[in-house]
Amino acid sequence: MGGAEPPFISSISFAQQPGGRQAPPPAVVVEKIEVQQVSTPVQFTGRVEAIEAVDIRARVTGFLHSVDFNGGQAVKAGETLFEIEPDQLNALVASARAQVARAEATRISAERSLARNRDLFARRTISQAALDEVQAAFDVAAADVQVAQASLTTAELNLSYARITAPISGNIGRATFTTGNLVGSDSGALARIVGLDTVRVAFAVTEGLLVTIRQQEASGSNVDPSMLKLSLRLANGTDYDTPGRIEFIENEIDPQTGTVAARAVFPNPRHILLPGQFVTLYVREKDAPRLPVVPQTAVLQDREGRFVYLLGKSNTVSQRRIDTGARVDNGWAVTIGLSGGEQVVVQGIQRLVEGMTVQPSQGQPVGDGQ
Template sequence: MAMMQRRGGVLAGTAALIGLVFTLAATAQPTPPPPAVMVAEVTAEPVSRPAEFIGRMEAIRSLDIRSRVQGFVTEVPFEEGSAVRRGDTLFVLDPAQHEAELASVEAQLSRAQATAEEAQRSLGRSAELRRTNTVPQARVDEAQAVYDAARADVLAAEAAVRLARLTLSYTRIEAAIDGRIGRANFTTGALVGPDSGALARVVQLQPLRVVFSVTEGMIVDFREAQRREGAIAPDLALQLRLPNGSLYDLPGRFDFLDSEVASNTGTVAVRAIFDNPDEILLPGQFVTVIVAARATERRPLVPFSAVQRDREGPFVFILGENDTVARRRIETGARLPRGWSVSGGLEAGETVVVQGTQRLRDGLTVRPSRQGEGS
């Protein structure tokens, strides 16, 4: 019996010693610090549900440069791809042949004028002799006919001179519009004429228009607004998204609604004009046309990184008192460039966790830092 009591005491002492060791070990373990998270305040921003359409840029004015007369190209004074102004010389043709033709018709005009002057003097003499009954009336009539014919010859010669001068002016081909000129299709020494096709092309780049198609229902709204307000959809704003994904800085304005619905697509063509002072937009370029309401309601906006999803839907972690977090179910709305608009479950001014959400749970204390603050 004494032996059993001694063994029991040893076992109890051993158990107590082991418990003490575990207690000391647990006491020695440091408490982990609260997890660091990044937080941001929920803001209220205008929210709209813009409609997007694929459009193509077009030049409002463009011009193919053509030659009205035949001749050899002697000068091409423009730089390909450069801006040109109305009246700038683009091509010069050899004027020698047309100068000779002008000189010839000018000589014919001088001859006709001299003949007309002589006929006028002869008519004057005949009229004087008729007053003294020296010559018959038939002589006067004949002189009058000769003078009239001579005057007609003068008019014909003057017309020929004007035509020759006009033809000579065509040897200097000028820009008829402001714009940017493309490549030259003919170089110095080439023989060109009315049948040669375009020598070059000038395109007006400021402003440009975009052409896109909208549904029949939207076009009815446009027409009703035009009837009420005198303008096409004055409550809608137009913006472009460029091929690189960036938004174009300048807004557009509606210009034209087509008068027919395309039977194969059920859509209507719309044109809008965009100023293009820096010539970022180019004809033929495909862009995305964004049509949105000018006046929109304001809703909470939460960053994309703050929104988590599970089987029940989207949620965020809200930073509460004493730096504790709580899970909050939300209803997301439109996807905007900087985050989700929120239609329910969240108010502007609340603070949400935007980074470090992986190991969070309700009631956990965190170490928050504001987005944008220095480390």
């Protein structure tokens, strides 16, 4: 158990007021024992990562006609981000269409010529060699049509690339090029989109903890990820209010660090978590036992063990022996001796003896902690 040990009580003395008059009952502060879900969390330092992130690049070369977003804004998949001047690409499409029409006309002429020559061959007017030449001319014309159609498809595809859209939904950064700049496939990223609705938290599991988990699994006590409660504490000391889940744990130990990389997934609907941000990850059992929690300041210790003073009827106090378990924030879980609802003395405790009358005032109950 962590934390400071309770004070060791050896002897207590009491003073009387001058003249032999009895001193008034000592003033004490009491708190009501609360029953809480108690589990000892395992703590990790984690770093937030994006699950989806895309660098936006140009597929065709041309001058930027427009930039249709502001840096930092949210964008949806399919939304237009950039437009490249399409005039040259439109011209290439028109040229490709003309080539298709020309090739198709040549193919039709070759097909008619082939039909006539087949009829002549059937009448034995031309030789087989002459027919073969006409057949070859038709085959070339038909192939030229396919080549022209493929060129048209490529030209139309390049024209479609003049309008650059968002492949995923997320938050987009600043544009690295402004309107009027020449961009192309070698220009690098024009902008970057990061999906923030769901993020990962990367953390490292120590080798010792991993061995413990594997031993539990080997003995038949499998660790069910669905039975774990994952929570985060942010850099400003506040708690992130949306729970997460374990996504995966690597199957190899890093020999340099002696740890195993792991990932947890957290919903991030309000975009509080940002990639690169450091957080504290707490992992605990969901169905942890519920136990009474006593404030640390209420616990004393002597040779027989730990005890507290309970407030009873007529404002008298009595000792109660307890066994403590895990630390819970500024208190201890009690496994034996308390059931919850009792009033324990948390201040003025060093002056008390069994059966003493006191003047109690109410303090604040011990709260839940990480």
